[in-house]
Amino acid sequence: MDITVRAVLVALLVAAGSPAALRPGGATGVRLSAQGQDPHPTFAVGTATARRGQKAYGVLKVPAGSDAGYDIPVVVVHGARPGPVFAVVSGAHGTEYASIIAVEELIDTVAPADLSGTVILVPLVNVPSFERIVPHVNPTDNKSMNRFYPGDQKGTQTDRASYVMTKEVVERCDHLIDLHGGDLDENLRPYSYWTVTGNKKQDDASKGMVLAFGLDHIIISSDRPKDPAASRYLENTASTRGKPSITAEAGRSGPVVAGDVKVLVDGCMNVMRHLKMLPGSAAPVARPTWVEKVVSLTADREGVFHTAVDRDAHVVKGAKIGFVTDYLNRPLQDVIASDSGIILFIRAVPSLKKGDTMASIGVVSSQPK
Numbered sequence: 185m186d187i188t189v190r191a192v193l194v195a196l197l198v199a200a201g202s203p204a205a206l207r208p209g210g211a212t213g214v215r216l217s218a219q220g221q222d223p224h225p226t227f228a229v230g231t232a233t234a235r236r237g238q239k240a241y242g243v244l245k246v247p248a249g250s251d252a253g254y255d256i257p258v259v260v261v262h263g264a265r266p267g268p269v270f271a272v273v274s275g276a277h278g279t280e281y282a283s284i285i286a287v288e289e290l291i292d293t294v295a296p297a298d299l300s301g302t303v304i305l306v307p308l309v310n311v312p313s314f315e316r317i318v319p320h321v322n323p324t325d326n327k328s329m330n331r332f333y334p335g336d337q338k339g340t341q342t343d344r345a346s347y348v349m350t351k352e353v354v355e356r357c358d359h360l361i362d363l364h365g366g367d368l369d370e371n372l373r374p375y376s377y378w379t380v381t382g383n384k385k386q387d388d389a390s391k392g393m394v395l396a397f398g399l400d401h402i403i404i405s406s407d408r409p410k411d412p413a414a415s416r417y418l419e420n421t422a423s424t425r426g427k428p429s430i431t432a433e434a435g436r437s438g439p440v441v442a443g444d445v446k447v448l449v450d451g452c453m454n455v456m457r458h459l460k461m462l463p464g465s466a467a468p469v470a471r472p473t474w475v476e477k478v479v480s481l482t483a484d485r486e487g488v489f490h491t492a493v494d495r496d497a498h499v500v501k502g503a504k505i506g507f508v509t510d511y512l513n514r515p516l517q518d519v520i521a522s523d524s525g526i527i528l529f530i531r532a533v534p535s536l537k538k539g540d541t542m543a544s545i546g547v548v549s550s551q552p553k
């Protein structure tokens with residue numbers, strides 16, 4: 185949004201703040217207290233405080249502890265009308281660039297004048313990973329920033345950042361989307377996750393979100409922790425606190441491809457339409473492919489990885505999907521599909537050390553959901 189438009193909006197909001205416009209059921213739609221006041225005239229997350237109908241920029245402060253503190257950037261869009269609080273987070277893995285750029289775009293795309301409700305946008309949780317171009321972990325403490333939720337005030341930087349995210353973002357929102365993508369070493373086809381908690385009402389709500397998001401491959405997560413105190417993942421932290429939420433992934437291996445960014449931006453905007461936070465409607469994806477199990481093929485030694493299939497290949501159990509040589513090109517092993525399914529991602533680089541993921545195979549559910 186340019187400055188001129190923002191100035192006009194402020195002027196409109198000042199006008200909307202007049203007593204006549206603030207009558208219950210009046211032009212603003214803001215439900216007023218008995219005293220005629222908007223119960224949420226502002227919404228603050230970290231240092232970002234947005235007045236109704238405005239957008240505010242700030243940071244979430246991760247305090248110093250056993251290691252350094254840092255700031256997580258955050259934007260709050262406080263809609264012109266009340267509604268749900270919706271959080272979109274990316275950059276837990278700071279080199280999954282398409283997802284980060286998608287939330288950067290949402291910062292400009294979500295207009296407070298169009299919005300019923302409040303949107304919290306956190307484009308880059310793992311600032312150290314982004315700055316130092318380190319995949320998978322926070323280089324400060326070598327921890328994945330999507331495995332230590334709900335966090336710990338007394339832990340290392342990742343634990344403390346996760347604690348801040350839980351308190352300031354998860355506990356403040358009604359719905360959350362966590363965006364990821366193929367990291368620097370992952371050649372990934374886009375997909376989303378639908379978490380089954382066992383609470384039918386919540387699961388129906390999150391299913392509505394994942395269908396509105398629009399990606400046509402959906403992983404059914406039914407094995408995630410049920411204990412809110414040991415939630416591990418960000419989306420799971422929201423889901424175990426009763427907030428219908430999803431995860432979605434697009435983008436791969438470094439480059440920011442416009443199509444990958446677009447499916448994530450469009451997905452979030454469609455979920456906002458589905459939640460009646462934005463005008464319009466979102467058609468649910470027709471006949472998605474439901475993935476009931478994800479199998480990771482992990483390296484048990486170092487070597488040079490060679491692919492034999494591309495992302496999205498359909499493979500049968502026993503098929504050769506790659507092979508590993510030593511550093512002098514002598515064969516070490518073939519990489520064999522352990523299950524029949526879809527290559528959700530295949531290793532994008534030859535570098536291979538023990539414990540690295542060589543491929544992720546999605547086993548397709550035969551049952552319609």
Ligand SMILES: [Zn+2]
Pocket residue numbers: 276277280364365
């Ligand atoms: Zn990730």
